[in-house]
Amino acid sequence: MAPPSVLVDAARLGAYVAAIFRAVGCDEAEASRISTHLLGANLAGHDSHGVARVPRYVEWCEAGYVLKGQTAEVVTDGGCFALVDGKFGFGQTVAPQAVELGIARARQHGIAVVGLRNAGHIGRVGDYAETAIRANLISVHFVNVAGSVLVAPFGATDRRFSTAPFSVGVPLPGRPLVLDFATSLVAEGKVLVASNGGKPLPANALVEPDGRLSGDPHTLYGEYGAVGPRDVTKGQGAIRAFGEHKGSGLAFMCEMLAGALTGGGTSGPVTARTRIANGMLSFYISPSHFGTEAEFHATGRAYVDWVLSANPVPGETVIAPGDKEAATRADRLANGVPLQPDTWAGIIATAQRLGVAQPD
Known part of the structure; x- marks a missing residue:
């Protein structure tokens, strides 16, 4: 226990x-x-x-x-689209700068596409979707990790993908929706938490080189101490993509859009010169510019209510994207x-x- x-x-x-x-x-x-x-x-x-x-x-x-005190540089500016270089700054510094640019351009043009490359670990991507929601904008975020090969594609045991997160934020009055997940069956950070005595992994989260499924963090990290760093290069296995071929396909697209298109690089192949960094391609849409904001809010809220009225499986609760996070936030702030x-x-x-x- x-x-x-x-x-x-x-x-x-x-x-x-x-x-x-x-x-x-x-x-x-x-x-x-x-x-x-x-x-x-x-x-x-x-x-x-x-x-x-x-x-x-x-x-x-x-x-x-990862470098302190960096300011992201706009390297391509097309008005409603831009490419930003994070210069390997802390992700929590340069990613918000890219998001703020996308929000400003979407408010101006109605839509914006912003690519970010060479950012330090940007953390929970849903945070950036929530930022766009506060600006009354829809946002979609494709993310990859250049130089981080952790996930096996469907039908394989070798690592080829990063954990490639994906997030969508939808602003509805009093009922915002935030979808946020890694395209791997579990995020690498969940393997890290499990290795530190936290919540155990599902028994099929990882795959060994011989194809055996595993829930043991040693599959990814090799041998490690009770306290101290974890090194993903020491393990012989890989994380599995979620949803079999569907999650694997979405991870593939994250690498194409957030890695190849931004110029920041895909997860691999890894060379001696490869530097681990996040890439993110984000789309921002202004419902007010789109001309259907009132219909969007009314139809969206009605649809959420209808979905949540579905008869639940015994012992389960029907929830919308973001509900679990909101409930957990309230509990942890209090307790x-x-x-x-x-x-x-x-x-x-x-x-x-x-x-x-x-x-x-």
Whole structure:
């Protein structure tokens, strides 16, 4: 049986994480952005993209893989479309800059397409869909990870894809919808959480080189200690795509759109010069410019209500995209953020090494 979670007050946890990134050299604004984004993932129940990432982010920053204080550069500007280079800055810095550009252009033109390349790990993609929703915009996001080969395509055991997230945000009055998932059966961060004593993986989440299915994080990481870094290059297996050929096909398209089209590169083949970075191709649509905003809101809300009125399977609840995250956020803000003991120990060890005092 897994040890009980450590409950940490959300505000104190956010302040602690921000202090860690200030200690590694980020300015106040950047440290706060990174902390807010990672904590936000935990609050939404996406622990794989939350504060469990802190030790890895710090390692990447110290190694020079991710750079502090970067400003994304617009390298192609066509008005309603643009290509942005993140210059390997922290994803929580350069991705919001790209999103803000897309929102501004969609407000101006009614639609915008923005490509982002060479960004540090951008974290939970649904956060950017929620940002667009607050601007009353529909958004669609295709994401890849250049240089990160973790997922086997349908029918294979070799790694070929990144976890390739996909997200859609739909603004409806009082009922926004946020669809957000990795095209892998589980995100790599969920394997990380499981390796730290967190929620176990499904027994078919991973695949061994001989084709056997596995739920053991060692399949991806090889041997590792109870506390410390995980190295995906040490494992011999791969994560599986979700939904068999359908998820595999969507992952393929994420690599094409977010990786090849943006010029940031696809997941592989990996060479000695390959640098891990996120790419994202985002579409923003303004319902008010489209000319059907009133109909969209009325029809959309009516459809959501009709879907949710479906007779549930015994023991289940019919939910819309984003409902689970909203409920988890309310609970964790009220009762604290649960962290696995090994995850918490890893964060504390990183903080102590940087001279950051642990909160009560």
